[in-house]
Amino acid sequence: MRAELLAVGDELLFGDIVNGNAAWLGRQLADVGARLTMSTVVGDNVETIAAGIRAALGRADAVILTGGLGPTQDDLTREGIALAAGVAMRRDPFLEASLRRWFQALRRDAPGGTGRGTPEMNYRQADLPEGAEPLPNEVGTAPGIRLEIAGEGSGSGGVVYALPGVPNEMYAMFTGSVLPDLLRRAGEPAVVVHRVLRTAGIWESVVAQALAGEVERLAPVGNPMIAFLASGGQTRVRISARATDRAEAHRLIEPVEKAARDALGIALYGVDDDSLEGTVLRLLAERGETLAVAESMTGGLLAGRLTDVAGASAVLRGGVVSYATEAKRDVLGVDPEVLATSGAVSPETAAAMAAGVRDLLGASNGLAVTGVAGPDEQEGKPVGTLHIGMVGAFGTLTRSLRLPGDRRTNRIYAVVQALDALRRTLTVHTC
Amino acid sequence: MRAELLAVGDELLFGDIVNGNAAWLGRQLADVGARLTMSTVVGDNVETIAAGIRAALGRADAVILTGGLGPTQDDLTREGIALAAGVAMRRDPFLEASLRRWFQALRRDAPGGTGRGTPEMNYRQADLPEGAEPLPNEVGTAPGIRLEIAGEGSGSGGVVYALPGVPNEMYAMFTGSVLPDLLRRAGEPAVVVHRVLRTAGIWESVVAQALAGEVERLAPVGNPMIAFLASGGQTRVRISARATDRAEAHRLIEPVEKAARDALGIALYGVDDDSLEGTVLRLLAERGETLAVAESMTGGLLAGRLTDVAGASAVLRGGVVSYATEAKRDVLGVDPEVLATSGAVSPETAAAMAAGVRDLLGASNGLAVTGVAGPDEQEGKPVGTLHIGMVGAFGTLTRSLRLPGDRRTNRIYAVVQALDALRRTLTVHTC
Numbered sequence: 001m002r003a004e005l006l007a008v009g010d011e012l013l014f015g016d017i018v019n020g021n022a023a024w025l026g027r028q029l030a031d032v033g034a035r036l037t038m039s040t041v042v043g044d045n046v047e048t049i050a051a052g053i054r055a056a057l058g059r060a061d062a063v064i065l066t067g068g069l070g071p072t073q074d075d076l077t078r079e080g081i082a083l084a085a086g087v088a089m090r091r092d093p094f095l096e097a098s099l100r101r102w103f104q105a106l107r108r109d110a111p112g113g114t115g116r117g118t119p120e121m122n123y124r125q126a127d128l129p130e131g132a133e134p135l136p137n138e139v140g141t142a143p144g145i146r147l148e149i150a151g152e153g154s155g156s157g158g159v160v161y162a163l164p165g166v167p168n169e170m171y172a173m174f175t176g177s178v179l180p181d182l183l184r185r186a187g188e189p190a191v192v193v194h195r196v197l198r199t200a201g202i203w204e205s206v207v208a209q210a211l212a213g214e215v216e217r218l219a220p221v222g223n224p225m226i227a228f229l230a231s232g233g234q235t236r237v238r239i240s241a242r243a244t245d246r247a248e249a250h251r252l253i254e255p256v257e258k259a260a261r262d263a264l265g266i267a268l269y270g271v272d273d274d275s276l277e278g279t280v281l282r283l284l285a286e287r288g289e290t291l292a293v294a295e296s297m298t299g300g301l302l303a304g305r306l307t308d309v310a311g312a313s314a315v316l317r318g319g320v321v322s323y324a325t326e327a328k329r330d331v332l333g334v335d336p337e338v339l340a341t342s343g344a345v346s347p348e349t350a351a352a353m354a355a356g357v358r359d360l361l362g363a364s365n366g367l368a369v370t371g372v373a374g375p376d377e378q379e380g381k382p383v384g385t386l387h388i389g390m391v392g393a394f395g396t397l398t399r400s401l402r403l404p405g406d407r408r409t410n411r412i413y414a415v416v417q418a419l420d421a422l423r424r425t426l427t428v429h430t431c
Numbered sequence: 432m433r434a435e436l437l438a439v440g441d442e443l444l445f446g447d448i449v450n451g452n453a454a455w456l457g458r459q460l461a462d463v464g465a466r467l468t469m470s471t472v473v474g475d476n477v478e479t480i481a482a483g484i485r486a487a488l489g490r491a492d493a494v495i496l497t498g499g500l501g502p503t504q505d506d507l508t509r510e511g512i513a514l515a516a517g518v519a520m521r522r523d524p525f526l527e528a529s530l531r532r533w534f535q536a537l538r539r540d541a542p543g544g545t546g547r548g549t550p551e552m553n554y555r556q557a558d559l560p561e562g563a564e565p566l567p568n569e570v571g572t573a574p575g576i577r578l579e580i581a582g583e584g585s586g587s588g589g590v591v592y593a594l595p596g597v598p599n600e601m602y603a604m605f606t607g608s609v610l611p612d613l614l615r616r617a618g619e620p621a622v623v624v625h626r627v628l629r630t631a632g633i634w635e636s637v638v639a640q641a642l643a644g645e646v647e648r649l650a651p652v653g654n655p656m657i658a659f660l661a662s663g664g665q666t667r668v669r670i671s672a673r674a675t676d677r678a679e680a681h682r683l684i685e686p687v688e689k690a691a692r693d694a695l696g697i698a699l700y701g702v703d704d705d706s707l708e709g710t711v712l713r714l715l716a717e718r719g720e721t722l723a724v725a726e727s728m729t730g731g732l733l734a735g736r737l738t739d740v741a742g743a744s745a746v747l748r749g750g751v752v753s754y755a756t757e758a759k760r761d762v763l764g765v766d767p768e769v770l771a772t773s774g775a776v777s778p779e780t781a782a783a784m785a786a787g788v789r790d791l792l793g794a795s796n797g798l799a800v801t802g803v804a805g806p807d808e809q810e811g812k813p814v815g816t817l818h819i820g821m822v823g824a825f826g827t828l829t830r831s832l833r834l835p836g837d838r839r840t841n842r843i844y845a846v847v848q849a850l851d852a853l854r855r856t857l858t859v860h861t862c
Contacts, residue, residue, distance in 0.1 A: 011658075011660075012454075012457075012470075013457050013467055013468075013469075013470055014457045014458060014460075014461040014467065015453070015454035015455060015456070015457030015458035015459075015461065016454075016458075016658070016660055017454065017662075018449050018450065018451050018453075018454045019449065019450050019453065019454070020449050022446070022449075022450065022472070023443075023446035023447075023448070023449045023450070024446060025446070026443075026444055026445045026446030027445060027446035027447075028446075029445075030445040030446065036444055036445065036474075037444075037473070037474065037476075037479060038444075038471060038472065038473050038479070038483070039443075039444055039471065039472040039473075040469060040470065040471045040472075041453070041469065041470040041471075042468070042469050042470075043467075043468065045468075048468060048469070052469070055486070227447070229447055231448075293752075295731075296749075298735075298738075299734050299735050299737070299738025299739070299743075300726075300731035300732060300733065300734030300735035300736075300737075300738060300750060300752070301731060301732075301735040302731065303730050303731030303734075303752040303754075304729075304730050304731035304732040304735050305731075306730070306731075307729075307730025307731060307752070307754060307842075308730070308839075308842075310806060310838060312730075312754070313754055313755065316754050316755075317754060317755045317757075317758055318727075318751065318752045318753050318754035318755055318758040318762070319731060319751070319752040319754070320749065320750070320751050320752070320762075321724075321731070321734040321738070321749045321750040321751070321752070322749050323734075323738060323743070323744055323747050323748060323749035323750070324744065324747075324748045324749055324792070326748075326793065327748055327749040327792055330791075330792075330793065331749070331751075331791055331792065360761075360762055361755070361758055361761075361762065362757065362761065375741060407741060408739075411738075411739075
């Protein structure tokens with residue numbers, strides 16, 4: 001089952017937004033073993049859309065469009081499909097009635113209206129190419145489209161799906177209407193199962209080297225396949241297996257996963273969708289302990305990442321962003337002597353910040369970060385200097401390293417290194 | 432001058448990463464008035480790459496490839512270009528010598544090596560299609576490629592450029608080698624000039640409505656063109672004009688910009704690359720004042736956004752993430768009576784948090800955010816409840832609103848609303 005993607009929109013082509021929909025759909029198709037060979041973006045132009053559809057059907061069995069299903073005159077996907085199929089457009093009476101009811105409800109609940117176009121323009125969303133079937137939109141108003149197009153020559157026909165460009169609407173419609181249809185058409189679908197091992201605190205090349213040999217011995221023929229994905233200061237190891245069913249795929253993955261876990265050791269903090277911050281909070285919650293964080297160069301990003309986790313409040317008391325040096329002294333109670341001799345960027349100050357914020361917020365553990373994000377050095381210390389302080393039942397620990405990047409990268413990496421330092425400390429100091 | 436983009440890489444096609452390069456290049460091409468009609472992604476396959484090139488040259492005069500120029504056996508862009516052009520590959524002796532020197536230097540400075548492939552594999556980066564010219568890579572090792580391909584039929588030839596996939600390397604090579612070449616080939620290039628007006632605190636539809644009429648009267652024929660770009664809780668109004676030179680483009684933009692500014696009023700906070708947080712810090716710096724921030728539902732993101740601005744330390748003393756209710760009392764000094772009667776999520780508490788953090792950090796101004804991010808309601812208050820407190824020379828002010836989204840969206844929008852509330856307050860209370 002060969003598939004292609006075709007995204008429609010001037011805002012995509014001219015770079016106002018990045019094509020996140022294509023990445024999401026690409027992953028979905030890879031997961032079900034569909035052969036995705038090409039992904040294209042065209043602008044808001046009927047002829048170009050139609051040409052893109054025809055070209056894709058010349059190469060593949062299914063083409064999935066996103067975007068261009070809105071109510072404005074720039075939304076031309078419906079017309080593009082009709083042109084590609086050589087059919088006329090018709091207004092579907094059921095869709096029209098459904099839209100009419102929706103607009104009546106909208107006027108009733110929000111009398112000012114949305115200010116977006118006229119009601120009449122919105123009824124373009126009830127138009128379909130002749131012979132097409134609408135796909136229900138559970139999240140928004142624009143119905144999707146499915147249309148079989150007969151080929152002229154051999155292999156040039158296929159099925160066309162059109163989904164909204166709005167991500168949440170597209171996810172729901174793809175999952176609910178398109179994916180089951182694709183699987184059904186593919187007959188005996190192969191399943192692809194992924195297992196993602198998540199590591200932190202070590203470089204991608206070190207991960208790859210740790211897994212060389214033993215793991216590659218177990219997976220020589222590309223099934224399972226191992227991919228290394230480095231982003232945001234962490235490296236994920238994805239093990240992917242294809243099989244006729246999920247149980248068989250899991251059986252293929254198991255020995256490779258075991259060998260990888262043995263090789264990665266404590267660098268591995270979780271699997272699949274686990275997050276580093278979630279892991280830290282979980283480790284503390286299991287002990288009935290709480291946490292407070294103090295930060296300067298990361299400026300709130302460390303607390304921000306921990307509070308991203310719904311339910312963080314069970315563990316995280318709060319934090320202090322001690323941006324000005326005086327704030328470290330006045331708010332966190334860092335000894336002015338320490339600040340004077342070692343400076344605001346030092347292991348001693350990191351440890352004092354951790355103890356101070358722990359006491360101030362009444363938590364069981366304190367985690368502190370101080371360093372030099374850049375672009376300028378500070379106190380004669382170079383850009384990328386990082387000191388992490390940790391105080392808890394395990395005692396007082398600091399970790400010092402040198403980050404390699406620019407200001408933005410250093411702030412992100414510092415948060416990851418701080419979270420991972422606390423994770424490793426809690427993991428080896430079980431009480 | 433019609434152009435197309437062709438990005439190469441399995442990781443793009445299967446959604447491991449999003450195609451940010453295409454968005455960047457799309458903007459660059461739009462800026463110089465090149466006609467970009469289609470943007471495609473293919474996987475690491477020589478035949479597919481070649482087919483993509485040939486198809487693109489059948490439609491356009493120039494195709495710009497990104498990716499697939501690395502040293503591994505999956506890097507097949509060079510071979511794909513050769514196949515599309517019907518030429519052989521040759522090893523360029525100058526490139527080879529240059530690479531040899533680079534690797535000698537690498538071994539000298541980093542004796543462990545990078546662990547990435549063998550030196551012999553890396554010399555693939557010295558191979559070129561016959562007749563191609565290398566483009567210098569100022570940032571990395573892989574040279575780019577330029578090759579003229581003669582067409583078989585009319586309109587099916589053109590120029591092929593290949594750039595590295597690594598963004599920083601691609602930006603530099605495009606700007607240094609490709610863009611000047613494209614402009615030269617286009618003869619009398621049209622220039623496109625953009626002016627972006629940045630607003631906050633009002634919905635996109637309200638912005639569009641405010642600009643209807645007067646502005647559309649001034650720009651009826653699509654030049655200048657007006658686009659509304661809503662993201663992250665803010666709306667940008669982009670005015671774009673095409674002309675034979677920049678001065679003429681600016682003359683076209685000027686009356687439209689003036690009408691837009693008049694219509695937007697105080698909602699407009701900056702232009703082009705100004706940021707909301709930068710604007711707030713600038714307004715305070717101009718008065719010689721400082722700021723401290725207190726937050727709970729935004730968990731550090733407000734301080735994090737302010738500290739994103741290099742030089743924020745001149746104004747921002749720091750902040751407190753008072754995540755637990757007790758932290759509002761113990762750290763910020765909010766009156767327990769206020770917490771008991773109004774709750775942690777209330778205008779009174781927001782004002783008290785702002786005053787408390789200002790005193791604690793010794794700043795001239797305090798800004799506080801308290802609300803309900805979700806997914807659960809809190810103290811009987813619904814998800815999206817938001818109270819902003821501000822204390823300064825302007826007195827004590829609060830602003831309360833209801834955010835429309837989920838947890839992640841509410842946290843981001845709350846930061847934007849808080850920054851904008853302070854901006855508007857400072858703007859109308861000039862001392």
